[in-house]
Amino acid sequence: MENENQLLDINHLHTGFRIKDDFYDAVDDVSISLEKNEILAIVGESGCGKSTLATTIMGLHDPNKTKVAGEVIYQDLNLVDLNEELYNKIRGNDIGMIFQDPLSALNPLMRIQDQIAESLIFHTKLSKEKRYERVLELLEQVGIPNPPRVAKQYPHELSGGMRQRVMIAIALSCKPPIIIADEPTTALDVTIQAQILDLLKELQEENGTGIILITHDLGVVAEMADRVAVMYAGQVVEEAEVGELFNNPKHPYTRSLLNSIPQMDSENDELHVIDGVVPSLVKLPRKGCRFAARIPWIAAEEHEENPVMHEVAPNHFVRCTCYKNFHFEEGGE
């Protein structure tokens, strides 16, 4: 690999789901990379393919119903080509995952200590005593009070925030260099969200972990990310360093999203609404700018026939040319 800080290098990744007799790409030609000690945020609205991207990296798709193509390069291996046995060695050990809904990701019938120990048994040769010590250490690390007691409890006995901490403890158990967190705080109260996000940030700072943080909350992105990729309809439409993205957004979709946030300090303004709806997988136009239908007042010539990413500033990429003369409808922003 050219860059020794690079942890993951994703190139032209496609993930298609079988619907009736055809495959439709939910992740459509995505290329992004993750470095050590970096938080890469992936944002976009429901259905744009964020979770599909995460589960593709984790190799969690049923090969009979999904078609994956392209590259997910990790340590000179293309994960897309791995068989299940090799993937099991990577999952948990090299890439940890935190799911949106901890209750459904945890086994309701298993004590917390056994769930955390599972991946230690699989990936390490620790003795039983050492494993237990590690379980307590992990629970402590994720800020769970009284680890020996919680270790013996079942998921339903814990609050939502505690469960999410347990999920994080599991993801951390083998100290993976990469963590993928899919909406880790969406189901939580803001105060608990703040604690969990601080915890992820600490882990990144202490261990140099690379984190892919999936969220639709732009506030969370602004507080956490180093770099941001904005997805729309299966594609990355803009990618930039976090300050650049918020201060100098280019793609019409990014600009529209930022305009629809209820701002803390301008309460009486009309919020921006994006016309139309995100098309379903089957109806998605696969040619031309996918956002064109949502900004019909922009002339067709403004769009590229086959939109590609353009570097508009160092490390700031935007898809399609429509950003150049983009303006909001009636009277502007």
Place this chain on the structure above:
Amino acid sequence: MSFLEIEDLKVHYPIRGGFFNTVVDHVYALDGINMSIERGKTYGLVGESGSGKSTTGKAIMGLEKITDGRIIYEGKDVSKQIRGKNSTYNRDVQMIFQDATSSLNPKKRVRDIIAEPIRNFERLTEGEEKKRILELLDIVGMPEDAMYKYPHEFSGGQKQRLGVARAVACRPKLIVADEPVSALDLSVQAQVLNFMKDIQEEYGLSYLFISHDLGVVKHMCDHISIMYRGRLVESGTREDIYKDPQHIYTKRLIAAIPEIDTENREVHKANRRRVEEEYRQNEKQYYDENGKVYDLKSLTDTHKVALKNIEVGGN
């Protein structure tokens, strides 16, 4: 002038257990709150999960049995007879639910869904009813042919707008909106919020807007109440709450909101840590010996806070 007064409202859920399945304890889901609602205003109710927000909404709607307290509507105590079919209260107070999908009957056409309150509370001929429904669809920005469709044919934001159309069908005075946009994407959320503001102007509606998103609440509400363990810890105008929060719980909630201000994120983080530390150290003095929130005391005409002594709150 307020048209609706909530006085010391309580909802205690019994917890049953033991050999005879008797009531062994109670959950004090709602434990004595007061509110007064004026025409055309939006009242925010925020608090963490389990604090009693939905219980408050349901009690006001008459969907939950009131343990104690009164609801005074236009000078009359309606607490005992809320669910009566012909009660004006029941017509004038409507609800929008968080989950639009499950609140719309999937087997009914949009026309029948929206017409439901009209048929309950008003006597209209078929022609008049149809006219009203077309008006309503127009107000919520939906095409006429939506009338003959079923809920599953609409997107999340559209379904939420149908829910709003149903809620406003009988020109209510108050709409209780329980997390109306929490399940929606940003741009769809924007659409529903804009639209709720528009019809508010059109009808002079009041909202009780329940949410855990303080950004949305700040955008929407004139007056905000912060709830904790079934009680209000603080209430005041938007400015009172965001510019001059007094209760440690309110400060903590506000400090926890992620801000879009990438240059100063270290500052926010430090501030959040400081408030969290203050919360940990001084938490006890903000609640009584049983951990119960004190009664609200007035700081100013609009700003009330639940502190033992009102001086404690100053920074």
